[in-house]
Amino acid sequence: MLKRSGFKSRGSGFKAAAGELRRSKFKKKHTKRKEGYSNPDYMSKVAALGCAICAMLGYGWVACEVHHRRTGTGGGRRAKDTDTCPLCPNHHTGSDGIHQGRKNWELRFGVTELGLIEETQQKLGFISES
Numbered sequence: 001m002l003k004r005s006g007f008k009s010r011g012s013g014f015k016a017a018a019g020e021l022r023r024s025k026f027k028k029k030h031t032k033r034k035e036g037y038s039n040p041d042y043m044s045k046v047a048a049l050g051c052a053i054c055a056m057l058g059y060g061w062v063a064c065e066v067h068h069r070r071t072g073t074g075g076g077r078r079a080k081d082t083d084t085c086p087l088c089p090n091h092h093t094g095s096d097g098i099h100q101g102r103k104n105w106e107l108r109f110g111v112t113e114l115g116l117i118e119e120t121q122q123k124l125g126f127i128s129e130s
């Protein structure tokens, strides 16, 4: 005797698969990015410059991270990738870092965040639209 019940369950199996497909359509929404805010090419060029503070202090080229402008940002305003400057981990988020307090940091090194950003843009030949 052949059992045929095994073939009958095929229909419900297909339905389950369709449900999986439907669910997978709900992809995570990407975080909103305004046009021109993301510029990975520029970011990598900034990183290649090496820490701006270390260079100023005569330490030569020091591997760095890319710091985004904080002046005038916050409260929904986001810095563009072209509003950045190169800082090593120590001068970025470390104990001698700008993230410890920008005003004191600027006084200590005799620079301004915006000044460094402009300098970086000039070095890379970037012309700001504003």
Ligand SMILES: [Zn+2]
Pocket: 051, 052, 053, 054, 055, 062, 087, 088, 089, 090, 091
């Ligand atoms: Zn540094």
Ligand SMILES: [Zn+2]
Pocket: 066, 067, 068, 092, 099
């Ligand atoms: Zn930063």
